[in-house]
Amino acid sequence: MLYQVERLAYMNEKKRLSGAKNPACAITNTDFSKNACVACGLSAGCAHAALVQENDLVATLGKIKYKIFVMSGKGGVGKSSVAVNVAAALAAGGHKVGLLDLDLHGPSVANLLGRTAGKLNADPVSKKIIPLEFITGLCFISVDSMLPDPDRAVIWRGPKKAAAIRSFIAEVQWGDLDFLIIDSPPGTGDEHMTVLKIIPDILSVVVTTPQEIALSDVRKSLNFLGKTQGKILGIVENMSGLACPQCGADIPLFKKGGGEALAAQKGLAFLGSIAIDPLTVLCADLGRPIVFMDGDSVAKRDFYALADTILKNCLENRAALLKVSRD
Secondary structure (H helix, E strand, O other): OHHHHHHHHHHHHHHHHHHHHOOOOOOOOOOOOOOOOOOOOOOOOOOHHHHHHHHHHHHHHHOEEEEEEEEOOOOOOOHHHHHHHHHHHHHHOOOOEEEEEOOOOOOOHHHHOOOOOOOOEEOOOOOOEEOEEEEOOEEEEEHHHHOOOOOOOOOOOHHHHHHHHHHHHHOEOOOOEEEEEEEOOOOOOHHHHHHHHHOOOOEEEEEEOOOHHHHHHHHHHHHHHHHOOOEEEEEEEOOOOEEOOOOOOEEOEOEOOHHHHHHHHHOOOEEEEOOEOHHHHHHHHHOOOHHHOOOOOHHHHHHHHHHHHHHHHHHHHHHHHHHHHHO
């Protein structure tokens, strides 16, 4: 399956670039600036495939109410844990959620959901990839599920990554979704620029930990989003204090409040904080979101509160955009 995605990404990018000047189809001699090719379909020799993918991209995104981009300039701050548990909490609340793992070189979503061995299939009619279902209302796509060997490295350069991202959106049968949550790699590289370009209305959730070593890189992410005109939903402070498993006391292991202070400094919404909870580590190893574990825990409460805040802010953002468009 990974080879198919690589090949598909390569061919679509080649067709997209070659189709920039609307070359004619070799079979029908169709001028793509005026007509669509009906004879060759997705033939490798026809630049119409790029037009098909572009149309599919627009159609797919049109069926998704809210697109959320979980990102950070710093690695190791828990972006994937935030993305997975927020997606699970929203799905538990009755929302239809898709989860896309774009950390192509270090994918974690499939592991966190316990589905690394899942087999991807294509819809017999649309020929699109069917995302894996974790529970009713929550489906996902991750490169990790496509690897024949879990220890195999994904060695892709920028153009191939950009083409693969387009394919993961346009050529996956996401259907009607309330949320598409995209987990990103650390930094501000090809993946981030591609996502912001093809999904201009995506809302970024920036994850940090409280200490300055993380905040310094997160400031770079905010600068990147400003320069690329990315929309920021708000900031999340992960690993915000340790809940003592014995007495429940709050221990500021990595300090506390750095993310909230940064949000205030930049005039951004502070979406919430997630405490360090030993149960989170156990859940990750078990391949189950902590929000679905029985019993109560500090992190479980924090993730549900974060999901509620993200939902509330998305609704307010949508209402504000509708008001602007009507005015």
